[in-house]
Amino acid sequence: MRSRLHLALLVLAIGVAWPGIATAGEDEPTTTAPPTGTPTAPPPTTIAPGEEALGGTLTESGEPVEGVTIRVEGVEGNPVGEAVTAEDGTWRIPVPEPGRYQVTIDVDTLPRGVDLRDEKRATLEIPVFPGRPSVALFALGELDTGGRPSTLERLAQSSVNGVKFGLIVAMTSIGLSLIFGTTGLINFAHGELVTFGAILAWFLNARGPNWQLILAGVAAAAIAGLLGGALEWSVWRPLRRRQVGLFQLFVITIGLSLLVRHALLIWFGGQRRQFTDYTIQKEWELGPVSITPRDLTIMIASIVILVAVATMLQRTRIGKALRAVSDDIDLSEASGIDVQRVILVVWVAGAALAATGGIFLGTIEAVDWEMGTRLLLLMFSAVILGGLGTAYGAMVGGLVVGLVTEVSTIWVSPALKIVFALAALVLALLVRPQGLLGRKERIG
Amino acid sequence: MSTEPLVAALEIVAGYVPGVDVLTGCSVELHEGEIVGIIGPNGAGKSTLVKAIFGLVAVRSGKVTLRGEDITSRPPHELVARGIGYVPQSANVFPSLSVTENLEMGAYLRPKTFRARFEELAVLFPRLAERRRQRAASLSGGERQMLAMARALMMAPAVLFLDEPSAGLSPTFQDQVFDRVIDINQAGVAILMVEQNARRCLEIANRGYVLDQGRDAYTGEGRELLEDPKVIELYLGTLARGR
Numbered sequence: 001m002r003s004r005l006h007l008a009l010l011v012l013a014i015g016v017a018w019p020g021i022a023t024a025g026e027d028e029p030t031t032t033a034p035p036t037g038t039p040t041a042p043p044p045t046t047i048a049p050g051e052e053a054l055g056g057t058l059t060e061s062g063e064p065v066e067g068v069t070i071r072v073e074g075v076e077g078n079p080v081g082e083a084v085t086a087e088d089g090t091w092r093i094p095v096p097e098p099g100r101y102q103v104t105i106d107v108d109t110l111p112r113g114v115d116l117r118d119e120k121r122a123t124l125e126i127p128v129f130p131g132r133p134s135v136a137l138f139a140l141g142e143l144d145t146g147g148r149p150s151t152l153e154r155l156a157q158s159s160v161n162g163v164k165f166g167l168i169v170a171m172t173s174i175g176l177s178l179i180f181g182t183t184g185l186i187n188f189a190h191g192e193l194v195t196f197g198a199i200l201a202w203f204l205n206a207r208g209p210n211w212q213l214i215l216a217g218v219a220a221a222a223i224a225g226l227l228g229g230a231l232e233w234s235v236w237r238p239l240r241r242r243q244v245g246l247f248q249l250f251v252i253t254i255g256l257s258l259l260v261r262h263a264l265l266i267w268f269g270g271q272r273r274q275f276t277d278y279t280i281q282k283e284w285e286l287g288p289v290s291i292t293p294r295d296l297t298i299m300i301a302s303i304v305i306l307v308a309v310a311t312m313l314q315r316t317r318i319g320k321a322l323r324a325v326s327d328d329i330d331l332s333e334a335s336g337i338d339v340q341r342v343i344l345v346v347w348v349a350g351a352a353l354a355a356t357g358g359i360f361l362g363t364i365e366a367v368d369w370e371m372g373t374r375l376l377l378l379m380f381s382a383v384i385l386g387g388l389g390t391a392y393g394a395m396v397g398g399l400v401v402g403l404v405t406e407v408s409t410i411w412v413s414p415a416l417k418i419v420f421a422l423a424a425l426v427l428a429l430l431v432r433p434q435g436l437l438g439r440k441e442r443i444g
Numbered sequence: 445m446s447t448e449p450l451v452a453a454l455e456i457v458a459g460y461v462p463g464v465d466v467l468t469g470c471s472v473e474l475h476e477g478e479i480v481g482i483i484g485p486n487g488a489g490k491s492t493l494v495k496a497i498f499g500l501v502a503v504r505s506g507k508v509t510l511r512g513e514d515i516t517s518r519p520p521h522e523l524v525a526r527g528i529g530y531v532p533q534s535a536n537v538f539p540s541l542s543v544t545e546n547l548e549m550g551a552y553l554r555p556k557t558f559r560a561r562f563e564e565l566a567v568l569f570p571r572l573a574e575r576r577r578q579r580a581a582s583l584s585g586g587e588r589q590m591l592a593m594a595r596a597l598m599m600a601p602a603v604l605f606l607d608e609p610s611a612g613l614s615p616t617f618q619d620q621v622f623d624r625v626i627d628i629n630q631a632g633v634a635i636l637m638v639e640q641n642a643r644r645c646l647e648i649a650n651r652g653y654v655l656d657q658g659r660d661a662y663t664g665e666g667r668e669l670l671e672d673p674k675v676i677e678l679y680l681g682t683l684a685r686g687r
Binding site for chain 1: 498500519520521524525530532535536537538539540541545548549550552553555595596599
């Protein structure tokens with residue numbers, strides 16, 4: 001027993017000492033997106049009063065457009081100046097004083113095949129403030145006849161985003177749900193397993209061995225699984241054996257969460273970083289929906305993993321034993337199942353799944369030291385919504401939570417999307433207190 | 445009864461909360477081929493005794509033996525491997541598992557024997573074979589009790605512990621349960637049964653123990669105990685006297 005606690009302390013000590021061995025450098029490739037079809041503006045710098053001007057850069061698909069005439073008039077229609085875009089697409093027209101001006105692009109001078117994206121926006125009214133140059137942006141590109149996408153199209157797009165995100169929530173929640181189902185432990189530190197997987201994969205991919213992301217991801221998920229098993233073996237099993245209460249264990253998970261999160265912060269730093277593979281991709285247009293090949297691959301991989309987990313639970317001996325232990329731990333023991341071994345399997349598999357979800361999320365978005373913590377509330381919602389303690393509940397709950405958060409952004413600010421997931425949780429529990437797939441506890 | 449008992453519990457002291465002993469020195473014996481009933485008032489420690497013998501409750505002092513070998517506080521899955529089956533009182537099936545899966549869990553330690561054993565038990569419990577795909581949660585109380593017994597028999601144990609098998613069942617189902625207990629016993633399984641239905645239990649039991657406040661107060665032949673005035677007065681109540 002004592003040797004296990006020593007091992008746990010050793011693991012923690014290594015985790016804390018690690019940043020000294022391999023601290024992430026500061027010279028990271030930044031995560032800025034490349035310029036797209038929209039024109040880029042020169043940085044506004046302070047200029048002397050009386051030298052106010054209007055200017056801009058005309059580009060189309062990242063290429064400068066030369067020889068286009070642009071006129072500036074006062075609001076009453078009095079001409080102020082005229083310019084032709086230079087070789088690099090820039091133009092600049094000085095104006096006499098601050099105020100509002102009408103800027104018109106001469107559509108007839110546009111090169112063949114280049115159009116204004118919105119033909120109604122050939123004339124723009126731009127304010128010019130004292131001491132600062134103002135920028136007029138003309139978006140060039142294919143003629144956008146459809147205007148803004150319809151609500152139906154946005155619904156389709158946000159549903160796809162929701163399923164994409166929901167699959168990841170589902171994957172990370174399975175472990176949380178099964179750990180609760182088998183041992184009754186509410187693992188507040190489950191989010192850190194998500195972060196750990198992503199950060200470890202980043203170090204294997206962008207630092208150290210510089211492995212290709214898929215290799216780095218598989219290795220990181222496997223190591224995270226081992227970490228989960230080590231935690232169960234060195235911390236939770238001895239504590240259970242000493243009959244420490246569930247509430248005490250819950251508080252320990254909160255402390256563990258803080259400890260691991262800040263160890264990860266020291267190791268990784270506070271920035272958002274990206275993997276070196278699959279960062280920038282052109283989206284595929286599939287009907288009303290656009291998706292990058294990377295995201296589509298991740299969705300398919302997530303589905304394959306979830307189906308594999310379900311098959312494992314449904315068909316294999318250990319999977320059936322796992323459901324049995326979730327149902328009734330004493331009866332499992334009385335049936336001859338080695339319950340402690342099953343719980344170890346739950347921790348290894350649950351941690352590996354959480355880490356895989358973290359790696360997927362890091363690939364879609366970016367890796368940072370708090371990504372798992374942000375996901376934790378959604379994971380808890382998914383687990384409770386689906387029905388505590390069952391893997392299928394976590395899957396269904398995760399998908400619902402992902403869909404609700406993303407679809408809600410059609411109507412409300414994305415900053416509020418998590419609120420909607422929780423509102424859906426409250427509503428669902430009012431109708432089905434045991435969760436979507438949960439079963440009612442028999443009374444008496 | 446001079447032969448060595450199959451299972452023996454000697455002066456067992458056990459309990460759940462530290463410092464509070466539910467059993468205060470309780471001894472029972474079970475011999476090959478017997479049905480032994482354990483009766484007594486509520487709170488006498490009947491269920492605790494079975495759980496202590498089966499390793500689900502820690503034994504504080506005393507000794508449990510199986511064929512003379514010390515098995516005190518061994519983990520249950522080890523006892524299952526050594527041929528002891530146990531059916532708890534409530535929560536005795538896995539509700540979210542199908543009937544077949546419940547029985548597979550019963551044969552967890554010997555998955556290869558599952559098919560053959562399933563066919564054998566299907567004769568004893570035809571209802572279960574009919575409902576093999578159904579989730580256990582959808583079974584009636586009587587069917588659950590049958591499933592629980594079948595699950596415990598999957599490993600072909602030498603000994604079966606039953607904790608209040610007739611609790612909460614209608615009289616018809618109670619009769620069925622006791623009939624099955626006799627069938628199982630006649631197939632060569634020794635049975636240690638805790639019952640709140642003392643009369644029915646002692647009618648089919650070879651021997652009985654009366655527990656009182658954590659100790660074995662009386663013991664004797666099943667029929668004998670039924671007619672013992674002290675037992676009637678204390679534990680069988682007026683209903684029994686009327687018969």
